[in-house]
Amino acid sequence: MGKSLTHKIIKSHLISGNMIPGEEVFVKVDQTLTHDINAVMTYLAFEAVGIDRVKTECSVSYLDHNLLYVDHKTPDDHIYLQSVAKRYGVYVSRPGNGICHSVHVARFGVPGKISMGGDSHTPHGGSIGMLCIGVGGMDVATAMTGVPMRLTMPRVIKVNLTGALKPGCNSKEIILELLRRVSIKGGLLNVYEYVGPGAEALEVSARATIANMGAETGATTSIFPADEQVRKFLASQGREQDYKELLPDLDAEYDDCMEINLSELEPLVSCPHQPDNVKRIRDVEKKPVQQVFIGSCTNASYSDIAKAALVLKGHLVNETVSCTCAVASKQIYKKLMQDGYIDMLLDAGVRMLEIACGPCCAIGQTPATKGIAVRTTNRNFIGRAGNPTAEIYLVSPESAAATAIAGTFATAEDIMGEEIWKLGEVREPEEFGIDDGMLIKPLSEEEGVEVSVVRGPNIKPLPIPDAPEQYLCAPISLKGGDNISTDDITPASAEFSSMRSNIPLMSQYCYHRYAPDFAARAKAMGKSIIIAGENYGQGSSREHAAINPMYLGVKAVIAKSIARIHKGNLINHGIIPMIFANSEDYQGLELEDELEIENLLEQIPTRTVTIKNKTRHFLFDVKLEITDNEMEVVLNGGQLAYLKKQLTKEA
Numbered sequence: 001m002g003k004s005l006t007h008k009i010i011k012s013h014l015i016s017g018n019m020i021p022g023e024e025v026f027v028k029v030d031q032t033l034t035h036d037i038n039a040v041m042t043y044l045a046f047e048a049v050g051i052d053r054v055k056t057e058c059s060v061s062y063l064d065h066n067l068l069y070v071d072h073k074t075p076d077d078h079i080y081l082q083s084v085a086k087r088y089g090v091y092v093s094r095p096g097n098g099i100c101h102s103v104h105v106a107r108f109g110v111p112g113k114i115s116m117g118g119d120s121h122t123p124h125g126g127s128i129g130m131l132c133i134g135v136g137g138m139d140v141a142t143a144m145t146g147v148p149m150r151l152t153m154p155r156v157i158k159v160n161l162t163g164a165l166k167p168g169c170n171s172k173e174i175i176l177e178l179l180r181r182v183s184i185k186g187g188l189l190n191v192y193e194y195v196g197p198g199a200e201a202l203e204v205s206a207r208a209t210i211a212n213m214g215a216e217t218g219a220t221t222s223i224f225p226a227d228e229q230v231r232k233f234l235a236s237q238g239r240e241q242d243y244k245e246l247l248p249d250l251d252a253e254y255d256d257c258m259e260i261n262l263s264e265l266e267p268l269v270s271c272p273h274q275p276d277n278v279k280r281i282r283d284v285e286k287k288p289v290q291q292v293f294i295g296s297c298t299n300a301s302y303s304d305i306a307k308a309a310l311v312l313k314g315h316l317v318n319e320t321v322s323c324t325c326a327v328a329s330k331q332i333y334k335k336l337m338q339d340g341y342i343d344m345l346l347d348a349g350v351r352m353l354e355i356a357c358g359p360c361c362a363i364g365q366t367p368a369t370k371g372i373a374v375r376t377t378n379r380n381f382i383g384r385a386g387n388p389t390a391e392i393y394l395v396s397p398e399s400a401a402a403t404a405i406a407g408t409f410a411t412a413e414d415i416m417g418e419e420i421w422k423l424g425e426v427r428e429p430e431e432f433g434i435d436d437g438m439l440i441k442p443l444s445e446e447e448g449v450e451v452s453v454v455r456g457p458n459i460k461p462l463p464i465p466d467a468p469e470q471y472l473c474a475p476i477s478l479k480g481g482d483n484i485s486t487d488d489i490t491p492a493s494a495e496f497s498s499m500r501s502n503i504p505l506m507s508q509y510c511y512h513r514y515a516p517d518f519a520a521r522a523k524a525m526g527k528s529i530i531i532a533g534e535n536y537g538q539g540s541s542r543e544h545a546a547i548n549p550m551y552l553g554v555k556a557v558i559a560k561s562i563a564r565i566h567k568g569n570l571i572n573h574g575i576i577p578m579i580f581a582n583s584e585d586y587q588g589l590e591l592e593d594e595l596e597i598e599n600l601l602e603q604i605p606t607r608t609v610t611i612k613n614k615t616r617h618f619l620f621d622v623k624l625e626i627t628d629n630e631m632e633v634v635l636n637g638g639q640l641a642y643l644k645k646q647l648t649k650e651a
C-alpha cells in the first residue's frame with residue numbers, strides 16, 4: 001500500500017521508534033517558532049541548558065501578540081526576547097511585521113519540513129505541506145537544542161473534499177463543519193490530511209484557515225499536499241526555489257477517512273462557549289450584536305480581508321456595532337492598501353487596528369457586559385475576549401462583515417444578494433511586495449557569544465519543579481468540570497499576558513476567573529492535587545497553565561481525559577497527569593479531600609497508581625497514559641532536569 005503525506009514526512013525525519021499509531025517515535029525537528037506572550041519561559045529554559053547556539057535549521061521569535069505596552073512588563077519581555085535571540089542565533093520578527101503563523105508560512109515555510117511551535121495554531125503551516133505541531137515552550141526549548149523530539153505516532157485521517165465552495169462561503173465553513181462532526185476532542189492523536197478535488201481548488205490562505213483551526217479538534221496537526229497551489233504561493237513570496245511537490249501516494253493507506261462535500265456547505269457559526277457548537281447562521285436567533293472583529297491568524301489573509309471589504313463596500317457599520325479589523329501581516333496590509341480594500345473598510349466605518357493578534361487573545365477590544373461579539377478568530381471559550389459575561393460567536397470574514405452591517409447575525413448573501421458572485425472572483429495576489437526589513441537575522445556564533453542578554457525587572461527566573469517523592473499526601477485544591485481550557489487556568493488579556501514572565505506574580509491569578517479562590521487555597525495547602533473532568537487543558541498551548549499550578553504546589557492532575565499539548569506541559573513541568581481508571585470515581589471526590597499515595601516511585605513504572613481517599617475512606621486507581629520517554633521525564637521531575645541529564649550523558 002502507498003503512503004500518506006504525513007507518513008512520508010515522519011519517515012524522512014525518523015530517528016527512532018516504530019511508526020505505529022499510539023507508539024512513541026523520535027523525529028528531527030527542522031524549524032521552531034515562538035511568540036512573545038509564551039516565549040520568555042522557553043528561552044529561559046534554553047539558557048539554562050547551557051549550549052551556545054540553537055541547533056535547528058531555523059528558529060524564529062515573533063513579537064506579535066501583546067503590542068499594547070500598558071506598563072513596563074511587555075517592553076521588558078520584548079527587549080529580553082530580542083537580546084536572547086541575538087545571543088543564541090534566533091531570527092526575530094519585530095512588532096508590526098505580522099502574526100507568527102502568517103509570517104512564518106510566507107517567509108520561512110518549506111514543504112516537507114517538520115516545525116514545532118510554542119503555539120497551538122502552529123499547524124497553520126500544514127497549508128504548504130509542512131508537518132507543523134503545536135507544543136509547549138519547554139518542548140520548543142528542547143527542539144532548539146537539536147535533541148530528537150518525542151511524538152506519539154498519530155493516526156492519519158483522510159479528509160476527502162469534494163465539490164466547491166459557493167461564493168459567500170469561506171474555508172472557515174469547512175473547518176467548522178469538521179468541528180461539528182468530530183467535536184473539540186475528537187481529533188486527539190489524529191492528523192487530518194486533506195485531499196480531493198475540493199482541496200486542490202483551495203488556495204494556500206484558505207487551506208491555512210483549516211489547518212490552523214484544526215487545533216480546535218485536539219488533533220496533532222492537519223496537512224495539505226504541496227501541489228500547484230503551494231508552488232503559486234511560494235512564487236508570490238519570491239521563494240519558488242523552496243517548492244517541491246509532495247503528495248500522498250494514490251493508493252495511500254489511512255487509518256480512517258471522511259468526506260466533506262463543499263457544495264453542500266452554508267455559512268456557519270460556532271456558538272458560545274465551545275468551537276464545536278456549530279450551527280447554520282440562518283438557524284441562529286437574531287440577537288443584537290455589539291462587536292465584530294475581523295482578524296487573527298485564522299482569517300486575516302489577503303482574500304479574507306478583501307472579501308470582507310467587498311461585503312462592506314457602499315455600506316456603513318451599524319451604529320450599534322463596534323467593528324475592528326487587524327490584518328495578519330505587513331505585506332498583506334500593504335497589498336490590500338494598494339488594491340483599494342483598506343479604503344473600503346475605512347469608508348464603511350471599520351476601525352483598523354495594528355498588525356497583531358490583539359483582540360483574539362483579549363489584548364484590546366473587550367466586549368461590553370453581556371455583549372455579543374462576532375469574531376473571525378478560532379476560540380470562543382468563556383472569557384477568551386477578556387469579559388466572562390460576553391458571548392463569542394465565530395464566523396467567516398464574509399459573515400462577520402455582513403453582521404457588522406446588519407447589527408445581527410447575517411450572511412454575505414443577505415447583504416449582497418445577486419452581487420454575491422463578486423466574492424468568488426477574489427484571488428490571492430500573484431506577487432506580494434517582499435520586504436524582510438522587520439526580520440532581524442541571527443548573528444554568527446562568534447558575534448552571538450559577545451551579546452549580553454537584557455533582563456528587565458519583569459523577567460523572573462524559571463521555577464524548577466522537584467522530582468516526585470515516594471510518599472505523597474495532599475488535599476484536593478480544585479474540583480473542576482469538563483473542558484477546562486488553558487484560558488480558564490491562565491486567563492488571557494493585555495494585563496495577564498504581560499505577567500507571564502513573572503511566575504510569582506502570574507500564579508496569584510491562576511484560575512482567576514474559573515475559581516477565584518484557587519491560588520490562595522493551593523498556596524496555603526502547600527502540596528495539592530487538582531481533579532477535573534474530560535478534556536482538561538484544552539485550547540492554547542500556554543505552558544503557564546502548568547507552570548503556575550506547579551509553582552503553587554500542585555503535584556498531580558487527576559482527570560477523565562487531558563488534552564494533548566497540556567498533558568505534555570504538565571509532564572515537562574513536574575505535574576503528574578493521571579487519568580481515572582474508572583471515571584465514576586470522579587463523583588466520590590470533593591474539594592479538600594485528602595489523598596494519599598504510597599510507593600509512588602514504584603507505582604509510576606506500572607502505569608497504574610492506587611490512591612487512598614483518607615477523608616472518605618476508599619481506594620481508587622488512576623492510569624498514567626504516558627510513553628516510556630515521558631515516564632523518564634516524570635521521574636526526573638520535568639523536562640529541564642531530564643534534558644540536562646541527557647545532554648551531560650551525551651557530552
Ligand code: F3S
Nearest residue numbers: 121296297357360361
Ligand atoms: Fe494570535 Fe489568536 Fe492566532 S492569539 S496566534 S491570532 S490564535
